[in-house]
Amino acid sequence: TISTVPLAMLAGAAPFPPAVEVRGEVYLPLAAFTQLNEQRVAAGEPTFANPRNAAAGSLRQLDPRVTASRPLSTWFYGVGYVEGRQFGGHQEVLAWLRGAGFRVNPDIRTVTAIEEIFAGCRQWQERREHLDYDIDGVVVKVDDRRLQAALGAVGRDPRWAVAYKFAPTTAQTRLTRIHVNVGRTGVLNPWAELEPVEVGGVTVERATLHNEEDIKRKDLREGDMVILQRAGDVIPQVVAPLTDLRTGAERPFSMPTKCPACGTAVVRSPGEVAVRCPNPDCPGRLAEAVKHFVSKGAMDIEGVGDKLVERLLALGFIRDVADLYQLRAEQLAGLERLGEKSTTNIIGAIEASKKRPLERVLFALGILHVGGENAELLVRRFGTMAALREASTEEIGGTPGIGPVIAESVWEYFRDPRNRNVLARLEQAGITMTAPVQGTGGGTRSASGPLSGKNLVLTGTLPAMSRQEATDRIVAAGGRVTGSVSAKTDYVVVGEDAGSKLDKARELGIALVDEEGLNALLMATAREN
Template sequence: MVSPEIKARAEALRREIEHHNYLYYVLDRPVITDDQYDRLMQELIRLEAEYPSLVTPDSPTQRVGGQVQQGFQSVPHRVPMLSLANAFSEADLREFDRRVCGNLPGEPVEYVVELKIDGLAISLTYENGLLVRGATRGDGAQGEDITANLRTIKAIPLRLKEAVPFLEVRGEAYMPKDSFSRLNEARQEAGEPLFANPRNAAAGSLRQLDPAVTAARQLSIYMYAIGHLEGRQISSHAAGLTWLRQLGLRVNEHYRVCRDIEQVIDYCAKWQEKRFQLPYAIDGLVIKVNSLDQQQRLGATLKSPRWAIAYKFPAEQAVSTIKDIIVRVGRTGVLTPTAVLEPVQLAGTTVSKATLHNEDVIRQKDIRIGDKALVQKAGDIIPEVVQVFPEQRNGKEKVFTMPATCPACGAPVTRAAGEAAHRCTNRYCPAIAREGIIHFVSRGAMDIAGLGESIVTQLIKAGLVRDAADLYSLRYEDLIKLERMGARSSHNLLQAIEASKSNSLARLLFALGIRHVGERAAKVLAQHFGSLTAIMNATFEDLTVIPEIGPKIAESVVDYFARPDHRRLVERLAEAGVNMQEAGQPNPAELPLAGKTFVVTGTLAAFSRQAAQAAIEQLGGKVAGSVSKKTDYLVVGENPGSKYEKARQLGIAILNEAEFIALLKHNEN
């Protein structure tokens, strides 16, 4: 039996320790010494060890658990965590402002400018003020549950100062420069590989299966936005930041509310000069419309919000020598010239290769093998050659020309009129196959663990694999003969290949490598159509009526499935048992309006255009944007326009709104 006095003392210790954590890790204003803090913590540890019933989930002693996790579970975000579009100049920022103001005619627009911390985006979920989950951004819609690791970060309160019913808050976990230096020094002494930069170190630390490892890395965090909130109304982004700080969350103090884009530009220029004085790395600033009402009305594209943009600092630059120019063949057959450089340090990493994009860029910049070159990281990610220095040439430099034949298979190389890209003409080119298979098995796609680039290369060279479908015919006898493939790794790989058959339709669609179809577009298509067969047979009109699918994606999807070899690939994947159906979706072919194409024109009284489309699609029908011979029904509202006349000329069945409603009700039964 625990006495009331002991219970009260344990509760007092918990609150006092969390208060000092807040002062130290959030406000950077400690009021007691480390020794005094340690004595408080030791007393609480002793009480909880003697009376286990005193342990609560939000106790400071529970930040570092001893149990190693088996893996990370996928968890959905209540509101998608979209990535930001980038700006690289004042002109880009003014263009962003022009778009925002153009969509809010006559309205004053304030912006909030925040430092763009170079770390890992995460979300924290609090229920009734208690931390219940922490996750990575992942693909934006779903992330990995890394709650145990995030609980080790002392800047994250386990209990908020207000019992908010529900709060999902977004932030950036990062590794301070001092922690990064100490970590790399320790790894160097231990003979372990060094981390390239603090961002990579933070990401790697948060994906440790043992939370104790994460705790030792001394990460911190800044919260920058409310993702979803229940129980309170917030009118502006700046007010939200103030409130988050009042809750006990750590918010970066270097943000500013700007009345116009000129103040935004001035603030960006200020931090471009001061950024290296900070104890943590930043790679730019984030500009957001302050009014949450305006944010909601501006909305978002498929990938990024229209009300925010990331201003990226100009890349760090260095001078190197171009030792050679090699050509790589990508999964779409495009040949990309790449400069082989004398290794040089850029933005915390060693750079030995840089993309040259295409032959036109090489000609425009007059890049030659042997040149001295100015190299930078575009967006601090992709190394590229900015310019060369012709005045430093010694006469030994060599002019580069794109090869007439593919360096991987020897097939002719073509360049279509109006395109900058050179392409291999052999659709069975081993390099194309290799890159396509590497993409197919990658983490965001079919996620086949153990099937790395070297194994894929060996499988192709051995003639065991020509495309992704061949992976599902591999046998133990095939794998055991490969280098670095023992009995255990061969069995594990076969199990991973078998497990991938049950992946979602969205993963499979992304894995196919259709141009312009990223992870988000693949999910939209999978949810809309429900099966790969329906997507394969969709017309351009079928695709463009989907709100998030534009003409470029639609054209790419239609072109991809127009090729017989791509259809055969899908058939073989289906024959191998790969899932072709979106989970929870009925088979579209079995729905009552399957195979029927509708066009809606005019204004309906009981339906918006989107609601009418949804009602048709729910019953298996398709909605097209224009009338053709393939149209089965034209649904007519008030002021129908030219579609009505064309439907009459073609003899297409015409339904008024009452007849349309009757058709829907009849097929719902």
Template sequence: MNNLNKEKAKKKIAALREKIREAEYRYFVLDDPQISDAEFDKLMQDLIKLENQFPELITADSPTQRVGGEVLDEFEKVEHSTEMLSLDNSFNAEELRDFEQRIAKNTAQKDYQFVVEHKIDGLSAVIRYQDGSFQLGATRGNGEVGENITENMKTIRSLPLKIKDKAELELRGEIYLSKSEFERINQQRLENDEKAFANPRNAAAGSMRQLDSKIAASRRLSILIYDLISHSEKEFATHLEVFFYLKEQGFNVNWHKKAAGIEEVIEICQEWEEKRESLDFEIDGLVVKINDLALREELGSTARSPRWAIAYKFPAQQKTSRVKDIEISLGRTGALTPTAVLEAVELAGSTVSRATLHNEDEIKRKDIRIGDTVLVQKAGDVIPEVVKVIKEKRDGSEKEFEMPEHCPVCGSKVKRPEGEAVTRCTNISCPAQRKEKILHFVSRDAMNIEGVGPALIDQLLEHQLIDDYADLYFLKQHHLKDLERMGEKSSQNVTEAIRASKDREFFRVIYALGIRHVGLGAARTLSNNYSSIEQLRAASSQELEEIDEIGPVIADSIINFFAEKQNRDLISRLKQAGINLSREESEEKEEFLAGLKFVFTGSLNDFTRSEVKDLVEKAGGRSVSAVSSKTDYLVIGDNPGSKYQKAQELGIEILTESEFKQLLENKEEK
């Protein structure tokens, strides 16, 4: 080996890497090892020696790079190319049938199929490949921005660092820890006098958030791929075609089964309720998806979830406990929420000592009393809830609960609006509401004001330095520096963070206002349709309801928000403070393709697929993968394929690459 020159070493290294990749694929993906562990170790040691001898030949996708790199100081933020939406849930056969009926109402197509997959209880991740090599891995985060966990994901042996297809790919998968590996890690932690992990999911998430990737490498994590978001070269007609391709490329894809109709889907779901314990990893349900990718595009999504997929959740785990007390908490909208304080019980891998009781009607319907023995359940991440009272265990000492007539925080009279189940504090200046509203306003997805957390907000309210979130912008450094844990430097950092937040994007400001039912997705939709807060305030309920993704509930909530004089005063003071309450001119210019859907097909000469996608989305449009009746433009390159014919049949406007460039130039000029 010492006599090798660089050229011979390069060939030897390439051969060793190929053998190791094949061995890893057979062992970690196919579960069909062809060589012994000793033979595998020998191949790896030979490769390490050669790479040490010729360090300039080390590449990021070499198998030796799985062992863990340098310790990071922090995780970088990664913006997702496509928002990671949540799935709607179903809990029984009837809700699955309702899902199928909603699909039928939204399409004329009758012969669609479903694909059913395991809903793995792990950590969702985005994976990107460049030129066939693993380039980046990121957490789901808030659905729009995640954290860069590339170094930790390299340690996952079932994730190929190099694939056959030299292309740009973006995938989604679920990182998980097997039950057997979870037991091994916890046993080791207990032996080292460390706290055991609560469940495999927590262990997987904790492993991926280690700044030292060597720790992640020691935990033998696995990954199953469940979706292909984009491919720079290829196009697919169905989800099953995607899975077939991914398997060819060496990926370990999620278990899946085709179903001809919803009744077959229900049978599969019921079958796996019985079989779930046979797996060596945790699943908390199944995911049901439309197989046809063009139909998915046609069905689209709401602000929160795709219309073409749904999660079927297995029946929740249940245990008995005793209600020690019932407490009331207040949210930012003034809602009084009763919560059961329980005797601690181990449930679904975690200790449960509180459970939501939802509202007064729920307590009366279930006849829940303080002192009752109750059945508690928790499914996945769902907050624990009381299922029913075990009345046979009552001894007469139990006390009935009465909803308070006055707010437990401010003492104001509470009110339950007619037709609503929720009792609310009517005092808009209630300290509990004020704190929650301010916390929402400064949160990461809203104005993202670093350093302004619960402890500081408590002090600001206590010292009467602020009454609401608008007051933050009138604080001076001298107001802060004498507060607890706030010296010269900390107070300067906070005031600078507040000042920097004045230029947040318009949709974040809408979200930060705290309008009931308006989440981040709905706020983005509103900012795409209204260029200023004045325009949004002037919108009628009917006009709002006509916007895709804005229904009557959100529309009424917006109208009611602006009807309140205090809210209008808040906005006036935000404007006075210099907050960005409209889309900037640059944003207006970038939105010139708003609402338009583009499909690209064939080989483009001047752009990569990721480049055209960025161009379209930065201009407010959408780059989608399949042609449907809702497509506005098909852009064709060389050898366009079947999408060209389908676009012609549907009468979709077809652009050449040069015409697409001209469209961008013309729109920008306008």
């Protein structure tokens, strides 16, 4: 589908490893982007906003012929899981990739002095505008993969790699209004409505504001002229107000005292920044709960997106997540823009979701404080939904990695008659309610793997692996993934936006590794064994 991805490895990669995960990225060259937009204008089609969105949209096409028609290209920069072959350094990996026929950026180079690094970063800052592709910075890495594993990570950044980020693209615009959405757990989330402004080739009309505390800290007001930036040239963020431009008509913001979706008085738990709607029947909470249930990390019901969920709720076709499994093809066929093929695919996707493993089902329920990782721990401890449903707070809290706050939240969820009713109907529909007698994530645990007897904690978002994939690999290697950091933790795997687990690991002096460090650790440990 993408012409620069080789269909077979070249002889230069021999001997070929039995299995290897090659990592890289797909991009749209700037010249090709311009040409593509010119062709779309000539054909009377809408143009793409920027190369990033065009490339991402091309990869999401259901018809591979459309993807193949786009002038996409690739760069490959590393390997993940490798079976039967060892690499001593990053340059060795790149050389192997080149020999195998994968495109490797020719500008990657090895330096031996800190002055060369500084000079290289300055050079790329100047060269940025002359490249045929967009970049937002430079990454400096330690070459030796054993050192990568030994160095681990500090904060959200690995000790063996430093990202030198160019100054983000900024713009000025007016914050016209601050709105509030209700999340699936009842949390009220403020966001900014902005006068449309172009930032880095993208027209931005809204941005997240995180929470009320953040708004007050920045002293943001409705009507303010503000500085807007795209963090990493991706996520819109309101940086600060331009207070010198205030006229006196600007309006300070305060969180509503009643839920904007149902009118129930909001509450704030002691010690929490978040303000919540406590009404379990809140329509705003229900919509977000269903969206979460069908999402990729949960039941992964393809074709049931946010807009369709809202339509199904508005029409009364569903009242909760269990009703999804009672939908009929004739109901969907009557909806605008849903043809026979789309309807068939959606019904098929709903049916296929019944086979999702129990940990995915538990996560999909949207229980407060129960993410994918904690769902794994609870399933490993109890094995069936029925056993967890009848467990006491003490029994739930006795699960390794599950603290009293999570235990109380889980216990309260199963005490609610409405939740028990939904679970009963899900079970009647044929949803998985029992876990196989295997390792976490459906993979068999290895008793003699390279991580046998090791306890690992995952925190943050990994660049290439989902949390599920990382968990499966750790479990397959004999390791155990727990939900909280303790003195028994051997390693904490740190991703982007790591949270309090990282702080706890620092306090206890637990070894920190990032994704590449985890892979190197697996290989290094295997060699030692």
